Amino acid sequence: MLDRRQLHTQRFPILFILVLCSLVAFPEAAKRLPPPYEATALLGFQSKADLRNQLGFSPNASFKFCDWQGVTCYQQKVVRLILEDLDLGGVFAPDTLSHLDQLRVLSLQNNSLTGPIPDLSKLINLKTLFLDHNFFTGSFPPSILSLHRIRTLDLSYNNLTGPLPTSLASLDPLYYLRLDWNQFNGTIPPLNQSSLKTFSISGNNLTGAIPVTPTLLRFGFSSFSWNPGLCGEIIHKECHPRPHFFGPTAAMVAPPPAVALGQSAEMHGVELAQPSSKKHKRAALIIGFSTGIFLLIGSLLCFVVAVRKQKDNKKQSTTVIDSDDGVATAQVAAAIQMEQENELEEKIKRVQGMQVAKSGNLLFCAGEAQLYTLDQLMRASAELLGRGTVGTTYKAVLDNRLIVTVKRLDAAKLAGTTKETFEQHMESVGGLRHPNLVPLRAYFQAKEERLLIYDYQPNGSLFSLIHGSKSTRAKPLHWTSCLKIAEDVAQGLSYIHQAWRLVHGNLKSSNVLLGPDFEACISDYCLAALAVTSVPDEDPDSIACKPPETRNSNHQATSKGDVYAFGVLLLELLTGKPPSQHPYLAPDEMMHWLRSSREDDGGDDERLGMLLEVAMACSLSSPEQRPTMWQVLKMLQEIKEAVLMEDGDQLDPPQSGNMS
Template sequence: MNSLQEVYLDNNPFPSWEIPETVKEATSLKNLSLINCNVTGNAFSGPIPDLSGLQSLRLFNVRENQLTGVVPPSFTGLKSLTVVNLTNNYFQGASPLFDKSLAWDYLLWDFAKLVSLETINLSNNKLSGSIPKELATLPKLRMLDVSNNDFYGGVPKFREGVNVVTTGNLNIDKDGPVSPSSGGGSDSGSGNESSKKSSSVKIIVPVVGGVVGALCLVGLGVCLYAKKRRRPAKVQSPNTNMVIHPHHSGDSDAIKLTVAASSLNNGGGGGTESSYSHSGSANSDIHVVESGNLVISIQVLRSVTNNFSEENILGRGGFGVVYKGELHDGTKIAVKRMESSVVSDKGLAEFKSEITVLTKMRHRHLVALLGYCLDGNERLLVYEYMPQGTLSQHLFHWKEEERKPLDWTRRLAIALDVARGVEYLHTLAHQSFIHRDLKPSNILLGDDMRAKVSDFGLVRLAPEGKYSIETRVAGTFGYLAPEYAVTGRVTTKVDIFSLGVILMELITGRKALDETQPEDSVHLVTWFRRVAASKEKDENAFKNAIDPNIKLDEETLASVEKVWELAGHCCAREPYQRPDMSHIVNVLSSLTVQWKPTEVDPDDLYGIDYDLPLPQAVKKWQASEGLSQTGDDSGSSSSVYGSKDNTQTSIPTRPSGFADSFTSVDGR
């Protein structure tokens, strides 16, 4: 082992094996390359071996494996290293124990000990903190690229000839970050590419997350890439590429929640130089977003949806296709793969800002956003799975799908659930939100048939102090409020109108736009208004408009009539004539949970006839109890107006001087 100088075992997917401990005895080893060899890193039970004795080691490349544990800090002491590549493994755990005062988020000042470094490329990541001044002491450094990160503070003074790139760091030259999630979203692709090709000292290291401190990967140089992994004949297991750490509000950098995964552009070429290249849609940075968001890798979503197969499609919408998936622990999810034409012009920062908004929406009648994925131009949202599908399926397609039609009680409960969910958006969330695309296909049902509102791709934060914003018209014809369709001006009343249309659909069983109807009845709202106008003259027209699948009795008919009236108010032509969502909730809840008195037990009446006026009821009660109003000389303790010593509870006598009845003058 002492004379061993080079080991190349690239692209040999052996059965699971470990890097032997004896490798530390190869003190003359110069090149160790184990690319894509299914190395399992001590069976996932500990760190890779200590390499501190390999002082001649120049190349250490173990990318595309399944190494786990803590990256050994011994790398910082290997002065001969020129290339280290740890990409696409599952390293985790705390950073090496360096002085906290010298710590840098994800990186440490000990890189200044690597005196051979010529190029450090840290672009397009979520690194934060200040740029360590110790890096300015590197004698051979020619390029430092920290573009598109979240660094703040001043830039250290480097010697002449060192190219320092800091573009995309919004807080450079500021005392601290403006917000935890600030940072650029642009890609510095071509510029980074050229700098890599001219560099002789490189390292690529992915970050999977920090447990208590930031995860440190120490080497000759660091480029934190998180790209989707593409290995030939190798499928990523969902339970091995997630490392989740909860966000702690007290320290925005110390504890974060991240699920990261990455890939290189090629499937495992042999050369060290070419292995660093990346391009186009293959890129996917690790995105750490505050507020507890979950970042999920593209390979996990491909795996659980069978590579987005047709068999897994739950539905299609204006913003993309929704696929069903199931995680390794049995959790079922719905993955919305947004159309590239819809999101291609949407900046990364804007998309992440919307995600931050969406994850703050927590309500029992809103479909929960579980996570998201950014991979090149891909934008994927992961929601909780609702097994009973959409309200549209139950209302309009129940025969084709061999379901039972919804009875009126269930329809009323669904309407109330939707109203409560939207009420939360309008008034009960931390700020006011407008959905803008309420319709039956965006109302999902769980196993208990309780409804949740979904599809918040159109949710926009309403500006404080305003109740409307001007925006691009987006929604579905048939559910659009007239003022919104004409002017593009949106208020919460837009959602009220849409809910009114849904109430009409629940009552009639007809679609908002139904081409199967006669031409003058295609538009549900117009037809509904016409029937409502003739309702008093023709009661049968009203009854005939009700969905025949609703079994009508006297109580149900009265309930339907109230909802009919409410739906008409919701779809009033003028926004100010429509009720608020809280009023709709009150009306629907009064119909859903109606109070009814229980049967009265005669023993609970104590002999009092409550159907009589109070004076007569008292006299009758007194007679039945054998009580006297005259205060006779019998001295009976049962006398209603007995002596002052009588402690029985009874109606007291009227003091002398009081009138027989009260007038307004007495109301003082």
């Protein structure tokens, strides 16, 4: 005899089938059923946030909510909600999306949402939250502090105010934190998460000393810039400056105040070049002159007084003459003092003028600390790293042990670029800051000499990682490493295209460098716009990276051209073959070629096939048919998310030292 539990398990599928049949046979009954609670949450969000009717969520299709725009489901649960660049113009209402308790990724970036950020504490599985580039107001949402799985948090470019909570430091998994360009005030929490790789709080009203933690020490000046009240060791700004010896009258020799961004960067660079010895010498020189002059005047006055006392018995006329002589002597002494001080001031000005002329054309990008001068760059030991399309690259070791990369641009290839055009373009490029871009720190030009100064990347290029050295042939990279590197490059390119409307124009594996954690960082970006387009490129691999529409014409570089080059780069990652050896094959033949190139057991064919589809979509001959880089990035992230679902939330490539 069956027990009650067995009867229940037998009845359930029968009841379920009966319900389904009734819904099919009587569609009106389906309309009367309450919608799934996840559909209700999405519809509730739409009713308050989508005042311009961009989303198109329909109550009549509530049982098909997994097919709605931006929604990704797993087992009928919403796990990703990506609603970006949709011009949503309402508010993020409470008790709407917070009911999606299986949500892993929520992105509402680049909309026009207003009001406070609601309570999100019910989203206990949330790992990624992008709310940047909106108009959110209010304080830092405290509910975020209870999301203990959160790894990526971006609230940048909003109107949030108030202090940053100290408990931010307790979000241990945090990998990516951007709070820049809000109106936060108060001090910086002592963040010390070893996992934190991307961080920015620039463009706020934060004050006080920056906590010196191992984590915060990893980030440069640009992560803290545009907060005038911040100080401390990390940004090289003293928190309690000492008073000047001479008070307000010694402005000429006192250390200069911090130069505002719009002021001359040249004098600031000069003062930083030799901060102590020249100032001390000037001060000592002026003190010596002043003391000598004062002693001279004092001696002369004492002498005059003594003479007057000795000649009290002489005639009044003689006394008057002597008195006049004393006054005249004092006037002469004062005139000598003024002349000598003026001469000293002129000498100081001449020295300053010489220094400015020497290093005046080395321009640091906005927000960058001026850590060296042109003179130091010229004295640095140099090592040739390689010759590229628009110039030659060197590793430079400065006398202060700082290592930078210097790119010397080819004058012939930039022959048509004026000084003004070059400076204007470099100002734009110098403003690009992203974890997957090698930052441009400074640039120099004088006549036809042009230099670009970047951070030095110690782990070499992606080309070397893929192809090995001349003596050793590298194996194709593990597919997880291919996915990670491809996503890094796609992140950087999407940022260039979307945030700044610029174009790389010369993407290839030798222009992708590997950072300290083997993250992919794009270099040589946005330089193609300055180059003379008629200069032919003789390197077959470089030619193969160019899209068909630009190979035989003076066609300007475009974002769709970058997408094509990305497709070629992804094929190079997957196969280990240089671009000039990529064949033109049908899709099924491409998969066969991919397998034969990798020479592995074929266990990852399905996942490699998904990446191959992305590469082929990017490499279509028609620019109009290629996706945008933003769409490419989303494809890669969806592949990663699908694999994470299959593998139980584990997608760890091999250790960075052995990525193959």
